[in-house]
Amino acid sequence: MNNLTVLERKSIFVIREAYAQFKNIGVLWSMGKDSTVLLWIIKKVFSGEIPFPVIHLDTGFKFPEMYKFRDKLAKKWKINLVVVRNEDAIKQEVSPVKNNRFLCCTKLKTEALRDYVEKHKFDALLLAIRRDEHSIRAKERYFSPRDKNFKWNYKNQSLEFWNFYKVSSMKGVHHHRVHPLLHWTELDVWQYIKQERIPVNPLYFSKKGQRFRSLGCMPCTVPIVSNASNIDKIIDELKGTSSSERGGRAQDKEKEYMMQKLRSLGYM
Amino acid sequence: MNKRTNIAVVGHLDHGKSTLIGRLLYDTNSVPIEKIEEVRKSKKDKHSLNFALFLDSFKEEREGCFTLDTTQAIVKIRRREYNFIDVPGHSEFIKNMVTGVSQADYIVLTVSAKLNEGIKAQTRTHLQLAKLLGAKKIFVAITKMDTVNYSKARFSEIKDGIQSYLRSINFSAKIFFIPISAEEGDNLIKRTTHMKWYEGNSLLKVVNLHIKENNLKKNEPLRILVQDRYIVKGETIFAGHIESGSLWTKEKVSLNISRQKGVVKRIISDSRIKKFAEKGECAGFTLEGIEEKKIKRGEIISALHSQPLVRNRAFAEIFFLNDYKETNNFILCSRLREVSCMIKIIRRKRIICSVNISFNENIAIEKKSSVLISNRFILLDKKRNIAGFGVMHV
Numbered sequence: 001m002n003n004l005t006v007l008e009r010k011s012i013f014v015i016r017e018a019y020a021q022f023k024n025i026g027v028l029w030s031m032g033k034d035s036t037v038l039l040w041i042i043k044k045v046f047s048g049e050i051p052f053p054v055i056h057l058d059t060g061f062k063f064p065e066m067y068k069f070r071d072k073l074a075k076k077w078k079i080n081l082v083v084v085r086n087e088d089a090i091k092q093e094v095s096p097v098k099n100n101r102f103l104c105c106t107k108l109k110t111e112a113l114r115d116y117v118e119k120h121k122f123d124a125l126l127l128a129i130r131r132d133e134h135s136i137r138a139k140e141r142y143f144s145p146r147d148k149n150f151k152w153n154y155k156n157q158s159l160e161f162w163n164f165y166k167v168s169s170m171k172g173v174h175h176h177r178v179h180p181l182l183h184w185t186e187l188d189v190w191q192y193i194k195q196e197r198i199p200v201n202p203l204y205f206s207k208k209g210q211r212f213r214s215l216g217c218m219p220c221t222v223p224i225v226s227n228a229s230n231i232d233k234i235i236d237e238l239k240g241t242s243s244s245e246r247g248g249r250a251q252d253k254e255k256e257y258m259m260q261k262l263r264s265l266g267y268m
Numbered sequence: 269m270n271k272r273t274n275i276a277v278v279g280h281l282d283h284g285k286s287t288l289i290g291r292l293l294y295d296t297n298s299v300p301i302e303k304i305e306e307v308r309k310s311k312k313d314k315h316s317l318n319f320a321l322f323l324d325s326f327k328e329e330r331e332g333c334f335t336l337d338t339t340q341a342i343v344k345i346r347r348r349e350y351n352f353i354d355v356p357g358h359s360e361f362i363k364n365m366v367t368g369v370s371q372a373d374y375i376v377l378t379v380s381a382k383l384n385e386g387i388k389a390q391t392r393t394h395l396q397l398a399k400l401l402g403a404k405k406i407f408v409a410i411t412k413m414d415t416v417n418y419s420k421a422r423f424s425e426i427k428d429g430i431q432s433y434l435r436s437i438n439f440s441a442k443i444f445f446i447p448i449s450a451e452e453g454d455n456l457i458k459r460t461t462h463m464k465w466y467e468g469n470s471l472l473k474v475v476n477l478h479i480k481e482n483n484l485k486k487n488e489p490l491r492i493l494v495q496d497r498y499i500v501k502g503e504t505i506f507a508g509h510i511e512s513g514s515l516w517t518k519e520k521v522s523l524n525i526s527r528q529k530g531v532v533k534r535i536i537s538d539s540r541i542k543k544f545a546e547k548g549e550c551a552g553f554t555l556e557g558i559e560e561k562k563i564k565r566g567e568i569i570s571a572l573h574s575q576p577l578v579r580n581r582a583f584a585e586i587f588f589l590n591d592y593k594e595t596n597n598f599i600l601c602s603r604l605r606e607v608s609c610m611i612k613i614i615r616r617k618r619i620i621c622s623v624n625i626s627f628n629e630n631i632a633i634e635k636k637s638s639v640l641i642s643n644r645f646i647l648l649d650k651k652r653n654i655a656g657f658g659v660m661h662v
Binding site for chain 1: 270271272297299300301302303322323325326327328336337338339340341342349351363364366367370371495496498500505507509536538539548549550552565601604644646654657
């Protein structure tokens with residue numbers, strides 16, 4: 001049995017558990033490789049369809065290729081796509097340049113999501129975060145409760161045994177974050193993309209000696225030096241690399257505890 | 269690529285769990301360079317590299333020098349991958365510790381050789397929990413050997429202490445002792461020259477010799493756990509997780525909770541029609557000859573010739589996370605079902621309670637050793653807080 005089969009089975013189990021235990025769920029899609037893989041597995045679980053809304057948190061700062069990829073795939077996979085934007089903040093021209101990165105992420109992503117979840121009374125959101133992306137995310141659970149302020153109570157996380165992914169009994173739970181890909185690594189994701197032939201954004205492939213390893217907003221994401229122009233070359237590159245996947249993402253490296261602070265406020 | 273091996277590192281606080289994993293990550297080049305830079309720059313760590321900080325990343329953890337919650341990190345050596353699970357050693361974070369251990373294939377117990385450290389309260393608690401959770405093998409890493417001049421006498425003292433404690437709790441797991449120093453990198457991946465008296469292998473080598481691929485066992489009985497049912501184009505498809513054994517189309521099966529019999533008509537897995545589904549698979553299937561409405565989440569499906577027991581009482585061993593009164597009402601969660609129950613404590617031995625449980629509904633209990641693991645459960649109190657966990661016996 002191959003490793004990817006084991007990983008996929010666990011993800012399917014978690015997705016089914018979430019669907020069985022929550023009434024109103026949605027999935028976040030950033031059009032990046034991880035959340036696209038998540039959509040692919042959800043399609044497998046539900047015989048080719050995604051039976052809930054697919055939410056894109058649009059900051060307006062995404063790469064043109066990402067919007068193009070989004071619209072193409074949404075049509076092909078018959079996705080119930082919901083684009084969520086914090087229009088007030090966009091009108092006020094909140095940006096990482098004019099303001100700071102922390103405020104920008106909080107306004108355009110965290111608050112946009114908060115308003116949307118509040119309005120549509122979601123009780124669970126599926127997210128494609130992985131433990132190996134960041135040591136703060138490594139502390140997460142598969143089912144992770146958030147309070148009405150979207151706070152992640154990381155000091156008192158729920159217990160998660162064996163295959164018991166229980167809806168938390170903690171007081172004041174507003175909604176749950178469900179993380180079906182928590183146990184995957186970056187390399188697993190690429191190997192799975194290859195195996196399953198999942199479409200990915202062309203920005204991941206090298207052009208003129210550069211490629212994006214992780215995709216975020218344009219002002220806060222920088223490409224890496226790379227000649228990996230196809231999936232096989234990316235897999236080879238990752239096997240030999242010693243730098244971090246999110247090295248090109250500004251919100252991770254600015255300060256030691258930036259990710260913890262962002263996440264405790266409801267960031268992904 | 270082989271299946272990843274999950275290894276939990278347990279032990280008393282400050283006995284070097286995070287440091288051990290951090291060192292392994294470092295020595296195998298599994299830490300991104302950015303992370304090494306970040307750890308080098310952090311205030312607590314001016315002189316040498318603090319390996320534990322590769323894992324302890326919360327502000328509270330770094331400032332307080334302890335692990336608050338469980339975390340995981342992958343160590344790659346040649347073609348093998350190990351997923352190391354770090355857990356907190358403080359008694360108040362025991363639920364985080366068990367959350368970590370419950371995902372492990374193997375357990376490494378750290379015991380510090382340092383003067384005045386040795387076998388402590390949480391060393392004993394973690395061994396008792398390992399027993400309750402059904403561990404068959406324990407790898408004991410005797411850490412900080414560099415602080416006692418790599419003394420063989422100190423190693424033997426702790427080894428004897430652990431062995432006599434295991435006898436006192438009747439724990440017959442296979443046990444292996446490896447003297448290490450994570451700080452110096454002794455006996456983690458390669459054998460060190462610092463302890464010529466030690467004739468065994470390095471920690472990873474010892475673990476490696478015991479890893480077996482999770483092969484299908486021929487005589488495992490079929491058990492399917494029904495997670496949900498989906499209506500696809502007017503047809504009811506049951507979403508099941510195959511706990512053990514294998515499922516074939518046209519097989520006659522017993523539905524143990526709703527007490528029905530039926531026949532497997534079609535198996536759909538990975539968007540394809542299949543004749544067969546194996547252990548571990550999350551398959552979809554349709555059934556004939558049954559009343560669909562009676563089938564609820566948590567239904568257990570087995571082959572007619574090898575069914576679990578279906579009872580409304582059981583004997584169990586429980587670890588309570590808090591103190592509870594002698595007799596009480598709880599909700600027992602087992603195999604996706606929640607069943608109200610009454611618990612009566614027969615006796616308490618150290619931290620484990622032997623109890624009688626009577627259920628409001630019938631529950632499936634396994635008697636075959638190959639599937640005994642399915643008898644584990646968690647307990648919720650009336651307010652749905654997690655009260656404890658345990659294992660049922662017939």
